Amino acid sequence: MTKKAFIFDLDGVIVDTAKYHFLAWKKLANSIGVDFTEHQNEQLKGVSRVKSLEKILGWGNKSISEDEFMELMALKNDDYLMYINKMDENEILPDVTKILDYLKENNQHIALGSASKNARMILKKVNILDKFEVIVDGNDVSKAKPNPEVFLNAAKQLNCEPNNCIVFEDSLAGVKAANIASMISIGIGDKETLKEADYVFKDFTEISKDFLNELINK
Numbered sequence: 001m002t003k004k005a006f007i008f009d010l011d012g013v014i015v016d017t018a019k020y021h022f023l024a025w026k027k028l029a030n031s032i033g034v035d036f037t038e039h040q041n042e043q044l045k046g047v048s049r050v051k052s053l054e055k056i057l058g059w060g061n062k063s064i065s066e067d068e069f070m071e072l073m074a075l076k077n078d079d080y081l082m083y084i085n086k087m088d089e090n091e092i093l094p095d096v097t098k099i100l101d102y103l104k105e106n107n108q109h110i111a112l113g114s115a116s117k118n119a120r121m122i123l124k125k126v127n128i129l130d131k132f133e134v135i136v137d138g139n140d141v142s143k144a145k146p147n148p149e150v151f152l153n154a155a156k157q158l159n160c161e162p163n164n165c166i167v168f169e170d171s172l173a174g175v176k177a178a179n180i181a182s183m184i185s186i187g188i189g190d191k192e193t194l195k196e197a198d199y200v201f202k203d204f205t206e207i208s209k210d211f212l213n214e215l216i217n218k
Contacts (some may be wrong), residue, residue: 003109003160004164004165004216004218005108005110005111005154005155005158005164006103006109006110006111006165006166006215007111007151007165007167007168007178007183008110008112008168009113009171009174010112010114010119010122011045011046011115011170012045012171012189013093013168013170014093014123014128015093015122015126016091017084017087017091018170020084021045021080022038022041022044023083024076024077024079024080025041025052028053028056028075028076029056029060032060032062032072033062034056034060034062040059044056045171045173046115046145046172046173047115048138049073049076053073080118081118084121084122085125087122087125088125088126088127089126089127091125091126092126093204094204094205095203095207097128098204099212100128102209102212103212104131106212106213109133109134109158109160110131110133111133111135111136111158112135112137112154113136113153113167114136115137115138115144115150116137116138117137119135119137119138120135123135134157134158136150136151136153136154136157137150141153144173145171145173145177146173146176146180147180148178150177151165151167151177151181152181155181162182162183163182165181165183166184166186167184167186168186169185169186169187169188169194169197170187170189172193172194175196176196178197179196179197184198184199184215186198186200186201187199187200188200188201188203188204189202
């Protein structure tokens, strides 16, 4: 049997740090006289800090100097880090640990593929860092999803062919990245938003052991 690689995104898949990004971006946007909705916030998910700030400035029709741009990005990150510093195991989304443990028991590869530059710190905070064989985060890649660099990098480190990789993602950009990489894409979240994924589940409580066995034996 070929050993498969299960690659997990972080934000919105393993932990819900998206809410902290939202609060930090909202505070920053308000400080420069821009406001945005939760619906608009969907466009910031899985997107780099630079692109996110460019979008916010676009929504508010604002232009700022390069120095101010860099300053605002640093401010946002400080705010966000303040939130994640307080994280603990209670922040892990339902049944994530159960799924990770099941895959480990069945001798499967487990990796993280995230745009977050704080991925290792977050995994340490919620006490599951040791469950991942390979971690590829925002410090290791130069291209943002939907570019598949992050997932291909993880597959390469695990010595696993892309068609033997399964990706769990909550953003459309992430699903697209997995599809471009010829990996099986599993959307976690809203069926309509993630309709390009091979499979979509509301969360991990909907994923059965039978389904995981099917993926392992495929």
